[in-house]
Amino acid sequence: MSKKKKSQEPSIASRRGVTSLEEAHTWLAERGIEDIECIAPDMAGVVRGKMMPTEKFFSGPIMTMPSSIFAQTISGDYPPDDDKFQHNPTDGDIFFRADYSTLTVVPWESDPTAQLIHDAYTKDGIPVETAPRNVLKRVLQLYEDQGWEAVIAPEIEFYLVKPNTDPDYPLEPPTGRSGRPEAGRQSYSITALNEFDDLIDDIYDLSEAQGLEIDTLIHEDGAAQMEINLRHGQPLELADQVFMFKRTIREAALRHSMYATFMAKPMSNQPGSSMHIHQSVLDRETGQNIFSTKDGEASPAFLNFIGGHQKYLPAVACIMAPYVNSYRRFTRNTTAPVNLFWGHDNRTVGLRVPNSKPAGRRLENRVPSSDCNPYLAIAASLACGYLGLTQKLHPDEPKTGYSSHVMDALPRGLLEALDLFSECEELGEVFGEKFVNTYRAVKHEEFETFMSVISPWEREYLLLNV
CATH class of the missing domain: 3.10.20.70 (Glutamine synthetase, N-terminal domain)
Incomplete structure (x- = not known):
C-alpha cells in the first residue's frame, strides 16, 4: 500500500x-x-x-x-x-x-x-541528572507543579543520500525509481516522493509494527529531503517516538542501499534539516488550552510563553544546535531561522504562530535542528516557555513581513552558545548544575576533536595563497 x-x-x-x-x-x-x-x-x-x-x-x-x-x-x-x-x-x-x-x-x-x-x-x-530522559522528566515536573500539562508535536526533516564510505567526499542525492538523482527544488512534490515509494512503504510498515504514529510525510525543499510529522501528544512519549523513528528511518534506508541522515547541514548547496516543535499548554484540571482566553483570543500566558522563548532560546541554542555543523544551517534568506522574532503564520521568523482554532493555539519553535537529542531539545524549549510563564515575560511586536534577511539573537557558533548556556543562572536551576557542567564538557571536547581536522576549504584557499 x-x-x-x-x-x-x-x-x-x-x-x-x-x-x-x-x-x-x-x-x-x-x-x-x-x-x-x-x-x-x-x-x-x-x-x-x-x-x-x-x-x-x-x-x-x-x-x-x-x-x-x-x-x-x-x-x-x-x-x-x-x-x-x-x-x-x-x-x-x-x-x-x-x-x-x-x-x-x-x-x-x-x-x-x-x-x-x-x-x-x-x-x-x-534519577541520574545527566540522563536525557530524566532531564525531560525534570522539566515536565515543573509544569505539573504549576497545574499545567505540556503538549507538543514534532516535525523531523532528514535527507536520503547515496552510501558514502569516505568522509572526504561530499554527500550526494540517491537515485530513485527513474534512475536519476533529483535536480532542483521539489518541495511538496508528490512525483519526487514517488521516486522512493518502496522505501516510504517500508518506513510506514516498520513504524506501524512498532506502534509509531505518523501524521504526514512530505517531500521537503532539498534534493531527497523528507519530513515526517508526528501527532501531537505528551512530550515524553513524543520524544521516545522521535528517538525510535530516527533508528527506524535509518534501517529502512539501508534496506534500499541508501543512508538516511539527520545532519543539520549535510550538503553545502542544499537546505538544512530541522526538528520544529509545536507547543501548547493545558490546564490540568479543566483540560483547556491556557494560551486562549474564554472569548478565543490569545491569552497573556501565550505572550509570556513567547517572551520566554525570545529571552532564553539563545542560552539553549547549544542544545537545539548541538554540533559545529548545526550552525551552518542558520543561513540568511533560507528556510532556516536566523532570528528570534515571532509572527502569525510567518515562516521567516524563528517563532511561528500557526493558524488554528483557539483550542489549538500553539507556538512553533523553528530553531532546533534535526541532529538534536529530542529529549533535550524538547526539554529546553519547554524550559524557555516555563520561565516565560513564571516570570511573566513579554515578547516584542509580531513581525508581519519577510524577516529571513535579519540575523538577530541566535549565537553563530557552538562555543558562543555554550558560554550563554553555562552562564544562565535560571536555566542552571532548571537543568541542574551536574547536567550543565557535563553537557558543556562534552561539547567542548567535541569541538576540540573538530578542530583537529583540516577541512577542504583550508586546503583550497590557504595552501598556496598565504
Missing part, C-alpha cells in the same frame, strides 16, 4: 507498551520474542544498552552500565576533568529500570526481538 493510501489507525498504539513486568512477560510470550534490546538514549541521542535473551531479562530485569555513557562525545571520547566537570573516577555502575510503556518489537531483526527503553538511577534510586 502506498503512503498516499496508507492510514495508521489509532489502535496501532496498542502494539507499543504494557504497564508491568507481568504484562511484559505475557506480551513477549504471545509474540515469541527471543531477545530484548534494553536501551537508553545518551547525550547525543545515540542508542546505548544491552541485548539479552528473554529468559535472562526476567531472571534479573535491572540493567547496569558505566556512568560514563552519559559523558561520551559523538566521536566516542570523554572530556577531561576540570574544575567544573568531575567525572566519576571509578566509572561505577548506574542502574536502569525498564519503562514498560515503551515495549515494542524490533521489526527489522531476523529473529523475534523486542526493544525497551530504560531510565537511569543511582544505586540509591535517585
Whole structure:
C-alpha cells in the first residue's frame, strides 16, 4: 500500500507498551520474542544498552552500565576533568529500570526481538541528572507543579543520500525509481516522493509494527529531503517516538542501499534539516488550552510563553544546535531561522504562530535542528516557555513581513552558545548544575576533536595563497 493510501489507525498504539513486568512477560510470550534490546538514549541521542535473551531479562530485569555513557562525545571520547566537570573516577555502575510503556518489537531483526527503553538511577534510586530522559522528566515536573500539562508535536526533516564510505567526499542525492538523482527544488512534490515509494512503504510498515504514529510525510525543499510529522501528544512519549523513528528511518534506508541522515547541514548547496516543535499548554484540571482566553483570543500566558522563548532560546541554542555543523544551517534568506522574532503564520521568523482554532493555539519553535537529542531539545524549549510563564515575560511586536534577511539573537557558533548556556543562572536551576557542567564538557571536547581536522576549504584557499 502506498503512503498516499496508507492510514495508521489509532489502535496501532496498542502494539507499543504494557504497564508491568507481568504484562511484559505475557506480551513477549504471545509474540515469541527471543531477545530484548534494553536501551537508553545518551547525550547525543545515540542508542546505548544491552541485548539479552528473554529468559535472562526476567531472571534479573535491572540493567547496569558505566556512568560514563552519559559523558561520551559523538566521536566516542570523554572530556577531561576540570574544575567544573568531575567525572566519576571509578566509572561505577548506574542502574536502569525498564519503562514498560515503551515495549515494542524490533521489526527489522531476523529473529523475534523486542526493544525497551530504560531510565537511569543511582544505586540509591535517585534519577541520574545527566540522563536525557530524566532531564525531560525534570522539566515536565515543573509544569505539573504549576497545574499545567505540556503538549507538543514534532516535525523531523532528514535527507536520503547515496552510501558514502569516505568522509572526504561530499554527500550526494540517491537515485530513485527513474534512475536519476533529483535536480532542483521539489518541495511538496508528490512525483519526487514517488521516486522512493518502496522505501516510504517500508518506513510506514516498520513504524506501524512498532506502534509509531505518523501524521504526514512530505517531500521537503532539498534534493531527497523528507519530513515526517508526528501527532501531537505528551512530550515524553513524543520524544521516545522521535528517538525510535530516527533508528527506524535509518534501517529502512539501508534496506534500499541508501543512508538516511539527520545532519543539520549535510550538503553545502542544499537546505538544512530541522526538528520544529509545536507547543501548547493545558490546564490540568479543566483540560483547556491556557494560551486562549474564554472569548478565543490569545491569552497573556501565550505572550509570556513567547517572551520566554525570545529571552532564553539563545542560552539553549547549544542544545537545539548541538554540533559545529548545526550552525551552518542558520543561513540568511533560507528556510532556516536566523532570528528570534515571532509572527502569525510567518515562516521567516524563528517563532511561528500557526493558524488554528483557539483550542489549538500553539507556538512553533523553528530553531532546533534535526541532529538534536529530542529529549533535550524538547526539554529546553519547554524550559524557555516555563520561565516565560513564571516570570511573566513579554515578547516584542509580531513581525508581519519577510524577516529571513535579519540575523538577530541566535549565537553563530557552538562555543558562543555554550558560554550563554553555562552562564544562565535560571536555566542552571532548571537543568541542574551536574547536567550543565557535563553537557558543556562534552561539547567542548567535541569541538576540540573538530578542530583537529583540516577541512577542504583550508586546503583550497590557504595552501598556496598565504
